[in-house]
Amino acid sequence: MALQDVLGQERAIRLLQQALTRARIAQAYLFYGPSGTGKKLTAVQFTKALYCGSATADACDCCVSCSKIDAGNHPDVLTISAAGSSIGIEHIRTLQHHLSYRPYEQQRITVIVDGCELLTAPAANALLKTLEEPPDCALLILLTGKRAALPLTLTSRCQLVPFQALPPLHMQAIFAQQGLDEAEASLAATLSEGRLDAFAHGDFAQAVAIRDQAHALLSDLVQSQAVTSFLQARKLAGKREQCDELLRWLALLCRDLAVLKTTPPRNLYNHDLRRELTELALPIPAEQILEAFAHLEQQRHALGMNLNPQLIFEHVLIHLQHLLTTKQA
C-alpha cells in the first residue's frame, strides 16, 4: 500500500503529499486525533514515500526500501512505542543515540514515536531538547491520541497533522476489504465508532461474540435467570482484557436501553438488536438503567486500577441484577 491508499484522512494525506511533491519536509510532525484512525499506518506510508527508490512522489510498494520499511527492518527507520504504560527517558536516549549517526541508506533517519501522551516528564524534556536542535538528518514523526496531554513547548515545534474519526462509509469499505460480508461490514462500521482499533482484542467475529454474550447475560439478568450465561461470562471475565471488553459491551447495551426510554429514541449503538433491546427495556425504569450504566463505567475504571477482574465482575452482576429487576413501585 502507499500513502494515497490511506482511506478517510484526506486532509492529512493532502498535507503530506504536498510536502513530498514540493520536497519540503519538516523536521518534526505531530499526527494527532482519535486512536485507531490510521496515524501509524500513515507515518509508515509517508516514510516509504519519502525513501522510495522509484521516481514517483508516493511509495512504489515494491522497491528494496519500501519492502524493508514494510518488514520493519529498514536501518534508517526507528519506531518507539510505550513499553507498559509509559515512554520513559531510556526510550528517548535510544532515539537520540540513533540520531547521532549518519543515515545508512538514505538522507534522513526517521523516528516514529507512537503514543506521545505516554511520555514521562523527563522523557518529554529530553525529547524537547532534540526538537529544539534536531540533527539535519532527523525526521521525527510523533503520534498521539491526546494532543492536549502534551506540553505546548513540544507541540509548537512540530508541524501539526490532524486525523479524524473515520466516516462510517469508509469504515465499512475498510472492513469489507478485510473480508467481512456486507451486513457484517455495516455492523462493524457502526460498532467501531470510526476507530479501526475498536476491536482491540481480536477480530470482528470475536468482538461480536463477546457483545452477544453480554447481551445474553443482560437479558437473563433482567429475567432473573442468569445461571447459564453467568457461568459462561464468568469464564470470560477471568482475564482482565476480556473482562473489560465484557463490561464495555454491558455499558453500551445499557446505554442503548436508556436511549430507547427517551422519546423519540436516538440512534442505537447496537442497531441490529433494536427489537430485542426494545422489549428488554420495557419493564425497567429509566433511572435504574442509567444507574446501571454509571455503575458499569465506574467498575471499568476500577478494573483499570488493577483490581481483581473476577471480583469486579461478580460485584457488577449482583449490582446489575438488583438494579434491573427491581420494578418501580
Ligand SMILES: [Zn+2]
Ligand atoms: Zn518504493
